[in-house]
Amino acid sequence: MTHIKLVVDFNLGPDHVDKLNELGAIKAKTTIEYGFNPWTGDDDLVRATLDEGCILLTRDRNTINERIYKPCTHGGVIIIENPHPFPETVFSYVKAFCQSGKRSLAEHCVTHLYEDKAIIHTHRGSETVQF
Numbered sequence: 001m002t003h004i005k006l007v008v009d010f011n012l013g014p015d016h017v018d019k020l021n022e023l024g025a026i027k028a029k030t031t032i033e034y035g036f037n038p039w040t041g042d043d044d045l046v047r048a049t050l051d052e053g054c055i056l057l058t059r060d061r062n063t064i065n066e067r068i069y070k071p072c073t074h075g076g077v078i079i080i081e082n083p084h085p086f087p088e089t090v091f092s093y094v095k096a097f098c099q100s101g102k103r104s105l106a107e108h109c110v111t112h113l114y115e116d117k118a119i120i121h122t123h124r125g126s127e128t129v130q131f
Contacts, residue, residue: 003027004103006078007048009058012085016057019087023057025098028057042068048073055106057094059085066110066121078111089115096131105129 006028008017020028041120046069049056058064094114110121118129
């Protein structure tokens with residue numbers, strides 16, 4: 001099984017990384033562990049997904065989304081769609097997505113991750129995956 005390599009945005013934090021790494025399918029690190037500081041801009045974080053071969057996990061859907069960062073121009077972005085993304089909640093969303101059989105679609109795409117589904121925006125359009 002191939003691991004998903006995640007860089008976890010500042011707006012989530014180290015508790016999320018610890019919880020996500022409990023999943024065997026995830027290798028998560030904070031943005032700090034990747035060498036960024038809390039003032040690093042979105043452009044630099046998204047660009048780093050290509051350089052580092054990872055996917056950015058964030059809750060920032062206002063400035064990081066498929067309209068601003070087009071699919072196939074980065075390593076991938078997963079946006080957690082929950083107003084209160086506690087580590088356990090994020091863990092359950094990511095676990096359900098990993099078990100859906102569609103996790104490889106997140107590479108180079110923008111994925112909005114909900115409790116019961118994922119909406120994956122590719123360069124060809126969008127696909128909804130129910131859990």
